[in-house]
Amino acid sequence: MLSTSARPIIEATVPVLLANGEAITRHFYNRMFNAHPALKNLFNMGNQAVGEQPQALARAVYAFAAHMDKPEVIGPVLDRIAHKHVSLGITPAQYTIVGRHLLASLGEVLGEAVTPEVAAAWDEVYWLMATELVAREARLYQERNWHAGQPWLEMEVAAREAVSADALAFTLKPLEGQPVPDFVPGQYLSVALPIPELGLTQVRQYSLSNAPGEAGLRITVKRVAATATTPAGQVSNRLHASLHVGDLLRVGPPAGDFQLKDGGAPVVLISAGVGITPMLSILNHLARHQPGRPVVFAHAGTDAAHYAHRFEAEALLDALPQAAYHLWLENPAGAPQAQPGRMDLAQLPAQPADAEYYLCGPLPFMQAQRRTLLARGVVSAQIHYEVFGPDLFAELG
Numbered sequence: 001m002l003s004t005s006a007r008p009i010i011e012a013t014v015p016v017l018l019a020n021g022e023a024i025t026r027h028f029y030n031r032m033f034n035a036h037p038a039l040k041n042l043f044n045m046g047n048q049a050v051g052e053q054p055q056a057l058a059r060a061v062y063a064f065a066a067h068m069d070k071p072e073v074i075g076p077v078l079d080r081i082a083h084k085h086v087s088l089g090i091t092p093a094q095y096t097i098v099g100r101h102l103l104a105s106l107g108e109v110l111g112e113a114v115t116p117e118v119a120a121a122w123d124e125v126y127w128l129m130a131t132e133l134v135a136r137e138a139r140l141y142q143e144r145n146w147h148a149g150q151p152w153l154e155m156e157v158a159a160r161e162a163v164s165a166d167a168l169a170f171t172l173k174p175l176e177g178q179p180v181p182d183f184v185p186g187q188y189l190s191v192a193l194p195i196p197e198l199g200l201t202q203v204r205q206y207s208l209s210n211a212p213g214e215a216g217l218r219i220t221v222k223r224v225a226a227t228a229t230t231p232a233g234q235v236s237n238r239l240h241a242s243l244h245v246g247d248l249l250r251v252g253p254p255a256g257d258f259q260l261k262d263g264g265a266p267v268v269l270i271s272a273g274v275g276i277t278p279m280l281s282i283l284n285h286l287a288r289h290q291p292g293r294p295v296v297f298a299h300a301g302t303d304a305a306h307y308a309h310r311f312e313a314e315a316l317l318d319a320l321p322q323a324a325y326h327l328w329l330e331n332p333a334g335a336p337q338a339q340p341g342r343m344d345l346a347q348l349p350a351q352p353a354d355a356e357y358y359l360c361g362p363l364p365f366m367q368a369q370r371r372t373l374l375a376r377g378v379v380s381a382q383i384h385y386e387v388f389g390p391d392l393f394a395e396l397g
């Protein structure tokens, strides 16, 4: 609970933080990485370069300060961060480092506006948020039988398969005597890969695309090619170029708040491009354990050649008697089921009121589909989403 002396100060300075949040967090990362260069191995340097992680951190602190008395607003924000942190093995001790640099950055960026009283009030907010996160993360680590700070698992690549023109699926098996980590369909894991030209390890998340309970974990990686204005993706290209059967890959514990809900409610899966990966895990799981559960699979992509796992998805849908399939391809040649163009959910028949919706794809795609669902009367609490990057999607207002 925020103290009565801090509350009015926080209320008065939240707008200042919002206006300067990104400048503060950018300054913070530079400051922290100068003092602790090893932490660069944990953070995605691409997200730093394009400013997405600083934005995500600023929005999270702002959301917490503005809504800390509303658990229904702040709970999902904290859950998402805690899952991401657990997938990275973040430790409670690292909160002291982050706190020290974040709070110092506040003063260094905002100058005299940060009086000792303002600094003390924000210190209180940081530690309230950190305490909440550490508690959630401790629970998640315990559920996974994992200790914060322990070495990551080494898993062996048992299979490598091209599943579209630009995506590879890697099946990872535990080393002798180790169990296959458990997960819930929809979750992801972090992989750590040395990048010699950066002199760093880089970590990325990949959704698991097979069902829990199988002999290994499968991830599906789309190669992020260079464009006229952006460089080739560091980790995806290296995984494609140099990860082969028999190689070892370091992975963190599966995590993620995007999870198929238990029970029998109808499931509506809405994906685009490589956003199919968590949906495929859900379809595989339903085929094994709940083949009678009603499911709609709506997918969009550019063309048949870039439709990852197309034949697996279609075989699973054929095997699910209550499944409906809707496909949109910008170029539908070679896919008789596809409608030409972009996804239009208004064409779907109305779904039962208890249906749960799962979205995954590029941000503008998810925002558009979410708008259509809301316009059709779907309750926002029944719309779940996964963002393949820092979460800039959540409505924090």
Ligand SMILES: Cc1cc2nc3c(=O)[nH]c(=O)nc-3n(C[C@H](O)[C@H](O)[C@H](O)COP(=O)(O)OP(=O)(O)OC[C@H]3O[C@@H](n4cnc5c(N)ncnc54)[C@H](O)[C@@H]3O)c2cc1C
Pocket (backbone or CB within 6 Å): 044, 045, 046, 047, 049, 050, 188, 204, 205, 206, 207, 208, 220, 221, 222, 223, 224, 226, 229, 230, 231, 232, 233, 234, 235, 236, 237, 256, 274, 277, 278, 386, 387, 388, 389, 390
């Ligand atoms: C929860 C989650 C699940 C995910 N699941 C999957 C999955 O199942 N399959 C999958 O393929 N991906 C998935 N991703 C995405 C994945 O984690 C990586 O982000 C993706 O593989 C790209 O990583 P990269 O290292 O190749 O690219 P990066 O090097 O991280 O680059 C990413 C983008 O930033 C641009 N960029 C980098 N540096 C700069 C710069 N200096 N200036 C301008 N632009 C720059 C790059 O050009 C590129 O477009 C997931 C992400 C999350 C968070």
Ligand code: HEM
Pocket (backbone or CB within 6 Å): 039, 042, 043, 044, 045, 047, 048, 053, 056, 057, 060, 061, 080, 081, 084, 085, 088, 090, 091, 094, 095, 096, 098, 126, 129, 130, 133, 389, 390, 391, 392
């Ligand atoms: C109160 C303190 C903290 C807050 C509010 C916070 C907030 C966030 C947010 C919002 C994200 C993005 C989540 C997403 O994917 O949507 C994130 C990711 C991350 N956090 Fe934290 N965090 C905190 C503490 C820490 C600490 C102590 C560390 C350890 C050094 C840490 C390391 C990371 C890393 C490595 C990522 C992934 C970044 C990336 O992929 O670029 N965080 N955090």
